[in-house]
Amino acid sequence: MNQQQPQAGTQQQSKIQNPKTQISETPQMNDKDYINDILTMEKYMTSSYSTAMNEASHETLYMDIETICTEAQRCQRELFNLMFEKGWYSLEASDAQKLDQSYQQYQGYSNQFPY
Secondary structure, three states: OOEOOOOOOOOOOOEEOOOOOOOOOOOOOOHHHHHHHHHHHHHHHHHHHHHHHHHOOOHHHHHHHHHHHHHHHHHHHHHHHHHHHOOOOOEEOOOHHHHHHHHHHHHHHHOOOOO
């Protein structure tokens, strides 16, 4: 994994990304476009399956949807890993201070829960 680091004194975020696999730049869809399209569809489907599970009134139906949802989530993860491996998907790295601030903020929220 190739990780770019920001230069000292800059405020820019660093990207976590692998070297990009080259693809043809034509108006036709390429491998990256197809995989990104399928990944987007899988994200939508897992969200929809989650809603369906929440609203399923029959236990067997719930279990069937749960199985399908789990399979879709696995497929989504594999597609993400493939795109990340090929350098077609990058992540923004957060600094430790921002992570700690978010943690402290949500830790305070958890004290408000009744359970």
